[in-house]
Amino acid sequence: MFNPLNIISKLIKGTNQKELDRIQKIVKNINLLEKDVEKLNEKEFPKKTNEFIEMIKNGKNLTDILPEAFALVREASRRINNERHFDVQLIGGVALHENKIAEMKTGEGKTLTIVLSAYLNALEKKGVHIVTVNDYLAKRDSQNMGKIYSFLGLECGYIDTSQTDEERKSNYSKDITYATNSELGFDYLRDNMK
Numbered sequence: 277m278f279n280p281l282n283i284i285s286k287l288i289k290g291t292n293q294k295e296l297d298r299i300q301k302i303v304k305n306i307n308l309l310e311k312d313v314e315k316l317n318e319k320e321f322p323k324k325t326n327e328f329i330e331m332i333k334n335g336k337n338l339t340d341i342l343p344e345a346f347a348l349v350r351e352a353s354r355r356i357n358n359e360r361h362f363d364v365q366l367i368g369g370v371a372l373h374e375n376k377i378a379e380m381k382t383g384e385g386k387t388l389t390i391v392l393s394a395y396l397n398a399l400e401k402k403g404v405h406i407v408t409v410n411d412y413l414a415k416r417d418s419q420n421m422g423k424i425y426s427f428l429g430l431e432c433g434y435i436d437t438s439q440t441d442e443e444r445k446s447n448y449s450k451d452i453t454y455a456t457n458s459e460l461g462f463d464y465l466r467d468n469m470k
Contacts, residue, residue, distance in 0.1 A: 296367070302343060303366045309347035316351070322429025324348055328399045338396055342373065345396045352427045353388060357420070365389040373397065391421050398430055398451040406454045411436035414454040425452055435459045 316324070325348075328341050338345075346366060354360040361369070365385050368378040369392030380386045390406055398404045408414045418434035425432040433447030435455035444463060447453055455463075 299367050299370045302370050303363050305343040306346045306350070306366055307363070309344055310350070313344075313347045313351040316348075318355075318427070321348065321352055321427055325399070325429040329401065332399055338373065338399065341399075342370070342396060345399070346370075346392050348428065349392050349395045349424065352424050353391065356423045356427050359385075359388055361385075361388060361392065366392065369393045369396075387417055387421065391424055394421075394452050395425065395428060395430065398425075401451070403448070403450070404452045405460065406452065407457050407460065408454055410456060411438075411459075414456055414459075418452075418454040422452075435463070 324344075328345060331341060332338065346361075346369060350361045350366070362385070365388055368380060368386075368389040371378040372390065372393040373396055378389070380389065394404045394406055406417070408417060414434040414436055418432050422432035430451040432452045432454070433450035435444055435447055435453060437459065439447070448463075
């Protein structure tokens with residue numbers, strides 16, 4: 277049976293589908309870079325990070341280097357943790373970088389997904405804070421994902437309730453810091469009281 281609404285819906289895509297189509301093009305570009313990045317030796321990963329930092333200092337924006345940066349992170353993750361980002365995780369990483377919400381279920385790789393956006397944004401050298409739900413996850417994710425960041429030439433730390441002011445200061449000065457929302461909030465209040 278002929279339904280004119282089917283034709284109209286095919287002609288006019290929903291906003292979400294348009295957004296997914298746009299991001300899928302970025303993912304395609306990341307995938308095209310995979311073979312080249314696989315050829316890099318270990319010492320070239322931090323060098324690429326430094327090149328990205330210099331490019332940003334010289335006026336490039338993060339979106340311009342996103343495909344190559346994500347391809348670099350994907351390969352680093354594969355080498356360090358034997359975890360290669362799936363396309364859906366790349367989509368999530370792009371969404372997070374663009375300040376959008378990415379919903380993922382338990383077991384779909386949120387921890388690995390955030391590494392993409394965290395790395396990219398850390399290249400601006402302003403510090404990136406990743407908010408977790410408890411101290412255990414802040415420490416665990418900082419240590420596990422920190423191996424990837426370190427391989428790429430960045431420093432990672434975490435904040436928990438047992439740390440001294442000096443330890444906190446040191447961890448906040450890292451490129452990427454994992455913490456709970458309550459610790460971030462209380463540190464903000466403590467700083468303002470001092």
